[in-house]
Amino acid sequence: MKKRIVVLLLVFVLLGVIIGLLVRCSEPSPENRDASSSGKRIEALIDKMTLEEKVGQMTQITLSHLLRQDEEGVKEPFELDTARLRKAVVDHHVGSILNNGGHANSLAKWHTIISQIQEMAMDETRLGIPVIYGIDAIHGANYTQDATLFPQQIAQAATWNPEIVREAASITAYETRASGIPWNFSPVLGLGREPAWPRFWETFGEDVHLAKTLGRAMVKGYQGDQLTSDSTRVAACMKHYIGYSVPRTGKDRTPAWIPERQLRQYFLPPFAEAVDAGVKTVMINSGDVNGIPAHSSSFLLKDLLREEMNFEGLVVSDWMDIRYLHTRHKIAATQKEAVKMAVNAGVDMSMVPDNYRFFDHLVALVREGKVSEQRINDAVRNILEVKMDLGLYEKPVTHYENYPKFASEEFSRANLEAAREAITLLKNKGNNLPLDKNTRVLVTGPTANSMTALNGGWSYTWQGLETDRFIEEHHTVLEAIEAKAGAANVMYAAGSGFEEDKNLRAAYQKAQQADHIILCLGENAYCETPGNINDLYLPESQQKLARRMAATGKPVTLVLVEGRPRLISNFEPQMDAVVMGYLPGNRGGDAIADVLFGDVNPSGKLPFTYPRHPNSLEIYDHKSTETNGPQHGLGYNPQYSFGHGLSYTTFQYSDIRLSDSTMAEDGRIDVEVEVTNTGNRAGKETVMMFLRDHYASVTPPVRKLKDYQKVALEAGESRKVQFQIRPQDITFVGRDNRWIREEGKFSVMIAGRQATFVFNKSQS
Numbered sequence: 001m002k003k004r005i006v007v008l009l010l011v012f013v014l015l016g017v018i019i020g021l022l023v024r025c026s027e028p029s030p031e032n033r034d035a036s037s038s039g040k041r042i043e044a045l046i047d048k049m050t051l052e053e054k055v056g057q058m059t060q061i062t063l064s065h066l067l068r069q070d071e072e073g074v075k076e077p078f079e080l081d082t083a084r085l086r087k088a089v090v091d092h093h094v095g096s097i098l099n100n101g102g103h104a105n106s107l108a109k110w111h112t113i114i115s116q117i118q119e120m121a122m123d124e125t126r127l128g129i130p131v132i133y134g135i136d137a138i139h140g141a142n143y144t145q146d147a148t149l150f151p152q153q154i155a156q157a158a159t160w161n162p163e164i165v166r167e168a169a170s171i172t173a174y175e176t177r178a179s180g181i182p183w184n185f186s187p188v189l190g191l192g193r194e195p196a197w198p199r200f201w202e203t204f205g206e207d208v209h210l211a212k213t214l215g216r217a218m219v220k221g222y223q224g225d226q227l228t229s230d231s232t233r234v235a236a237c238m239k240h241y242i243g244y245s246v247p248r249t250g251k252d253r254t255p256a257w258i259p260e261r262q263l264r265q266y267f268l269p270p271f272a273e274a275v276d277a278g279v280k281t282v283m284i285n286s287g288d289v290n291g292i293p294a295h296s297s298s299f300l301l302k303d304l305l306r307e308e309m310n311f312e313g314l315v316v317s318d319w320m321d322i323r324y325l326h327t328r329h330k331i332a333a334t335q336k337e338a339v340k341m342a343v344n345a346g347v348d349m350s351m352v353p354d355n356y357r358f359f360d361h362l363v364a365l366v367r368e369g370k371v372s373e374q375r376i377n378d379a380v381r382n383i384l385e386v387k388m389d390l391g392l393y394e395k396p397v398t399h400y401e402n403y404p405k406f407a408s409e410e411f412s413r414a415n416l417e418a419a420r421e422a423i424t425l426l427k428n429k430g431n432n433l434p435l436d437k438n439t440r441v442l443v444t445g446p447t448a449n450s451m452t453a454l455n456g457g458w459s460y461t462w463q464g465l466e467t468d469r470f471i472e473e474h475h476t477v478l479e480a481i482e483a484k485a486g487a488a489n490v491m492y493a494a495g496s497g498f499e500e501d502k503n504l505r506a507a508y509q510k511a512q513q514a515d516h517i518i519l520c521l522g523e524n525a526y527c528e529t530p531g532n533i534n535d536l537y538l539p540e541s542q543q544k545l546a547r548r549m550a551a552t553g554k555p556v557t558l559v560l561v562e563g564r565p566r567l568i569s570n571f572e573p574q575m576d577a578v579v580m581g582y583l584p585g586n587r588g589g590d591a592i593a594d595v596l597f598g599d600v601n602p603s604g605k606l607p608f609t610y611p612r613h614p615n616s617l618e619i620y621d622h623k624s625t626e627t628n629g630p631q632h633g634l635g636y637n638p639q640y641s642f643g644h645g646l647s648y649t650t651f652q653y654s655d656i657r658l659s660d661s662t663m664a665e666d667g668r669i670d671v672e673v674e675v676t677n678t679g680n681r682a683g684k685e686t687v688m689m690f691l692r693d694h695y696a697s698v699t700p701p702v703r704k705l706k707d708y709q710k711v712a713l714e715a716g717e718s719r720k721v722q723f724q725i726r727p728q729d730i731t732f733v734g735r736d737n738r739w740i741r742e743e744g745k746f747s748v749m750i751a752g753r754q755a756t757f758v759f760n761k762s763q764s
């Protein structure tokens, strides 16, 4: 009898399994599912969801809050606390989790974490909706041990090479997905027009066109063309929308004042371009613009983002930023009021990140009729769509074993290539560089022997200060120089700390025995508010070291490893050469050594204006009134201008040829210039085309970048480079804040040459 019961039970279990499998198989595969069927699926889900389930989807919690804790915080090694996870995912139906728990994890650890989360979300909740995990993988999968860490965004911008940016993003997506994570809070599309801002290096620099083109390349690299069926891709998140990057004080998360004309002309286009490229998500600016915190602005979140730019994706808040409407910005008298403001303004998901008050308040607000159920449904729809677009229902967990190229030699080579193209030679008096490998060099300064400095923030930890602990095999600048020139030719002295004096005398003494001094100055890692500064000059201790090295009478090459242009004007004239390394990532030391010793011909160009004086921060596309007084060193007179970057070869430009001297409303002008490598080694040159509007009803900038192309030329080789100008290229935001174009004279400017044409609407 007993035996029979057991057999019967077994048959039932087996039947259950078969039925389960059949149900799973009948789910449409991502390839077959068209937009409308996924739309129907989402609507069906929304119909079934309770209010709590919907609000849970809108709630994002940080990983640390879900890990085992003791009195000191998260317990090492990290482990999910099942009770905490259940409270989030089952009791509060949380739709999203973010961050790294404190520091980078191994692939295996990530796999365990993500699997546990998804198992609970899919098996223990009524509707089995997968969680979307998000992370800041801003220069590689920087929270995964051993991942490929690329140059930071500002350095990628210095390559002026969209293909390099696309490739780096595509590798980052692969390694992020290998870590089980499908959502990346990148790229930053704010413009770097405020050099003191501690997130300057997270931008593509000061120019609109450069940020537009590289932002598009990055979004494409992250998302690919077929997000759903490609589990090597991640959803991108353009951030921080909008105006975050130009705080008036230069300090992080302080107010910005941006007239609407400027907002539209400069700050919106990179975001609009990313929307056009299909970006799936957006993160909101933590600060306020013109007195209105972005998280509460229906003008920014509805009128501009949804109505004008037609963004259809998911809007996520930044860290605690709904709460901050109450506690920091003081526009909401209570936290509940803050939730109402933000959700009604258009925020779909709150990066809470460490409690359930957002959840409680929002449920109450809907019940009280202060937030409509329709608004909630819209937000949930946006969230579920991204989950579906990512194929998370079909594949909630990816396994690192299916990502054999993770941290591969191939990826490392791509990384090195990116760093090599970023390094920018700013000065080379008397062709001091490249150095002969037999030169006896002294390497000194705080950034000489530090992987932490090369990578900057968002590297293994948020502030990036523990990088040296995570890296064994990569080279600092010193190690790369030793590997290249032979340890016997290389001396080292710390010389100075980042902010404090070190043994200056030892450096001075060693310098006596050197033929050349490689002086590595700059910044230690930082990001966000902890990176605020009061003084743009490099700290005094570093200036002292520079002056002391110059006093030896030996030639000095200054290598800058820094996230923003720290002023060097009070000792730069004594430097023989200056190499800008930015934050070049894990292969940055090698790339800098390659440039110093001539194995690579530098081709990086500054993506921003390097200022000379702290109170003269004019940028390249300033108005002509800002140029006043250059004869006295006043007005626009930067240390190095936007687009500047030298090579070990020389390039000569022909005159600019225009296909026509007039352009009509339906017309077009073809521009051609011939570039010749007149030196004796191969090199890469970025050909930049600027336009100047001679007269306009709104004061025009002295020039504006319209297009660029990077070309590789062998010694002696010439190349014709072509651009096109169309009427939309001469538009600007007029007096009524709308895009217009006006008739008149325009100059095309390429490498110091000019040609003019006239725009005449009526001419056929």
Ligand code: BGC
Residues within 6 Å of the ligand: 098, 099, 136, 185, 239, 283, 286, 318, 319, 528
């Ligand atoms: C930053 C965002 C980031 C978020 C999540 C915030 O502090 O401003 O850029 O994506 O944290 O880590």
